[in-house]
Amino acid sequence: MSSYEEVKEFVFNRLTKKYKVNGQLAEDDISYELENVQKILLSDNKKLVFDDIDIDLSKNDFERMKRELETSFDVKMEEGLLIQGEEQQDRDNSWWTGVVKQDIENYYWYRYKKYLKKSLPTDVVRTIDIDTDIIMNNIENPRIDNFNRYGMVVGHVQSGKTANYSSLICKAADAGYKFIVVIAGGINNLRNQTQERINESFVGRDKGNPIGVGIGDSSLNKLPISLTTKEKDFDINDANRNSQGTNFETNTTPILLVIKKNTRTLDNVIKWLEEVYNNKISNHAMLMVDDESDYASINTKDEEDPTAINKKLRKLLSLFHKSVYVAYTATPYANIFIDHEAGHDNLGRDLFPKDFIYALNAPDNYFGARKIFLGGDRKYLVTIDDYLDDIPSKHKKDFELPSIPQSLYDAMRVFVINIAIRSLRGQEKSHNSMLIHATRFTDVHRKFALHVEEYINSIVVDINSYGRLENSITFSCLIQELKNTFELRYINLEFSWDEVLERICSTIETVVVREVHQKTSVPLEYRKDRVTNAIVIGGTSLSRGYTLEGLSVSYFLRNTVFYDTLMQMGRWFGYRVGYEDICRVYMPESMIDNFGRIIEATEDLVKDFKLMSEANKTPNDFGLAVKQHPDSVLQVTARNKQKNVQEFIFNMKLDGQAKETSWLSSSIDDRKNNLLVVETIVKKLQDNYQVEYVGNNLLWRSVDRQNIIEFLNNFKVYQTDALGISARMPIAFVEKYAKTRNIVWDVALYSGKGESYIINDITLNKEVRQATLKNNDYIEIKNRQVSTGNSESIALDSITRKNLGSNRKVIRKNIKNPLLQLHILETNEDSTLVAFGISFPGDILSNDETINMKINTVYYKSLLEDLEVLSDD
Secondary structure: OOHHHHHHHHHHHHHHHHHHHHOOOOOOHHHHHHHHHHHHHOOOOHHHHHOOOOOOOOHHHHHHHHHHHHHHHHOOOOOOEEEEOHHHHOOOOOHHHHHHHHHOOOHHHHHHHHHHOOOOOHHHHHHHHHHHHHHHHHOOOOOOOOEEEEEEEEOOOOOOHHHHHHHHHHHHHHHOOOEEEEEOOOOHHHHHHHHHHHHHHHHOEEOOEEOHHHOOOOOHHHOOEEOOOOOOOOOHHHHHHHOOOOOOOOOOOOEEEEEOOOHHHHHHHHHHHHHHOOOOOOOOEEEEEEEOOOOOOOOOOOOOOOOHHHHHHHHHHHOOOEEEEEEEEOOOOOHHHOOOOOEEOOOEEOOOOOOEEEEOOOOOOEEOHHHHHOOOOOOOEEEOOOOOOOOOOOOOOOOOOOOOOHHHHHHHHHHHHHHHHHHHOOOOOOOEEEEEEOOOOHHHHHHHHHHHHHHHHHHHHHHHHHOOOOOHHHOOHHHHHHHHHHHHHOOOOOOOHHHHHHHHHHHHHHEEEEEEOOOOOOOOOOOOOOOOEEEEEEOHHHOOOOOOOOEEEEEEOOOOOOHHHHHHHOOOOEEOOOOHHHOEEEEOHHHHHHHHHHHHHHHHHHHHHHHHHHOOOOHHHHHHHHHOOOOHHHHHHHHOOOOOOOEEEEEEOOOOOEEEOOEEEOOHHHHHHHHHHHHHHHHHHHHHOOEEEEOOEEEEEEEOHHHHHHHHHHOOOOOOOOOOOOOOOOHHHHHHHHHHOOOOEEEEEOOOOOOEEEEOOEEEEOEEEOEEEEOOOEEEEHHHOOOOOOHHHHHOOHHHHHHHOOOHHHHHHHOOOOEEEEEEEEEOOOOOEEEEEEEOOOOOOOOOOOEEEEEEHHHHHHHHHHHHHHOOO
16 A cells, blocks of 8 residues: 555545544535644654655645545435335335344445445445345345346446446345346456456455455355356356355355356356256345346347347246346336236246336436536537548448548547546556447458557657657647647646646557457456556447446447437446546537437436336336337337337327427428418417416417417428427327317417517517538527427416426426417527427326327338438438
């Protein structure tokens, strides 16, 4: 332990005592303790506290220590939310926390908890404990006879799901679960990484040497029997050799397998259990953790003939009289489309999480999608549009890649600079990674790597030749480009260019280029004894589950409209303590738009999940909520993994939702038509209804629905398919809602801060919005938001409006009628552009019927093509 770590541990322990006593730290506790330890270091008491070690810490060291301690104690994490199945609600849901946890040693959990405290904030460890206690209460007591339980835990991408299921494994082992299977990724590097983490968190040994929780622990009699290793997946011969002398019928220590999601591997495990051990351990309780469960686990065929991996997972579960299946995923869209009633005589029921769904929260220092893609200043994003000439969106595996985009050179320079900045900030012993995800083809990865290696080698040569000279930029164009990038990409940085260049001189030769795919010859490794600074190039292997240490630059070209695939590709989510401000994500505007949409749809579902949790709704109810969610692309995402049927029903629940025409036709004729349509309905409203002014805005209440139907029929909504799904305004569903719901509407006309405008003798001001012309075909309103603030509250009475505030979900729950919102916009693309939105009353718990549309596979395939074209602009 270094002198820095000695001092930090001393301060940490003192702060921990205060935290335990008070439940929190006072605002100045960290500063006080740091000042106190500095006084000790200058006093005669130093030897009493720190023995005779030589301690010489600078001002920068103590500033760094303060930042790290603030991370440990100031980061908060709320516990998750639970939805239980009907049967589960009637079971003993405190068997673990109320009885067993209090009666046993908790050996595996307590040592892992101690290990977690070394790297995670105190409140995060506390919340992981609470979350996994709740999950434990919802699996089953392994001491009872025959049971099977099915649950799902939903987290955020790269947010710490592994720590959660590692904690669950430890507690399950303490409770008496004896056979634990972790189904890791579908490729070797993901499985190997998962095995390494489970070794550190649960096993405590690697090749006989203590690691992780095993350091300082000599209790070999409780050592789990791991039948897989970091280097090797399950093998029957290895399993027999490693388990020699073990009586599985009476065995008291847990058996662990971390296996690849692969039919051959699953077959081997099943064969070993059936033939070699003749079901001798089938009476033990079995826990299966399915990591990234939406990948390959879903049955996409008829129940009579399930897909291979789904069949094997269910077969493996069926071998045990007492089994628990817990799916872990950040993208549950496909999981909840599993038929909750499906079952098979020989395989048992399908993997629908019928007993519980638990939604994890992320700590408040999580570097997540909202911060990156919906932050007002978009400071982490670099929009790129120079790549199509170098690498077309649709290319084949034999594509030659004669050159790479200039934006990729810029991204590499940022990475080189980031390594230097982190070193200057005292993080020189931390790994650094850059991600290049531009193609799915392994052969093209190699060609990318050649270009990248050539450029990095050129920088190395110039830095070594000229980097330490005065005015080095006059000798090297590459160093000049590094400086230009530094001045462009870094604002208000605490270091000067000269300081950064000096540190680049000592770090540049550490940069390596690594490919990550099945044919990789030189593996990517993050060793404990050596820092890795790697530019990582890959595709599928990097798009799900794999963690890149110290990732600060991502260059991303691969696009898709499928929400689960898109989110899983986001390796840049996670924790970036001490360097979040220098992280950059390079991607096309179309991808930024797609990410924005999924974030909004997912956050909407999370709000619905909370409502359903409070109302004691079931996993099946939540499944229906996703199936009926008005974000049409989310439905397409989930349908993409459904069984191959000739036609199916799109069910859409509009209650409590808002839809807007954030994409508008760029056709001059359409725009003229739409302005006339708005003028026409406003004239009818003036002639037949009493106007009500709310500020500068106008409102007409209890309008006959025929006026709305006529408006919707005549307004030229931008759409590329009959239902309006691909353009994000499902107009066919909205029209059917208006025609089938025999209710009155409210209509609002808004005034903004733009130019004055007269419409049918009404004088108002246009609403100012930023807009972009896309594909010379449609106009997109910035951030996909036509309305702003709490514009929907116009339909509430003044007292309710004041009391409810700006929560739009709550506002929609309280409005009485559907609200048609009319907007006359002043944009940079058109000085007078009209748009509309509709807010539907109610919420996810409303009992009104859904709006249904039957579609066939021909339309569905056409829809997918439209969506993919839109995402490739």
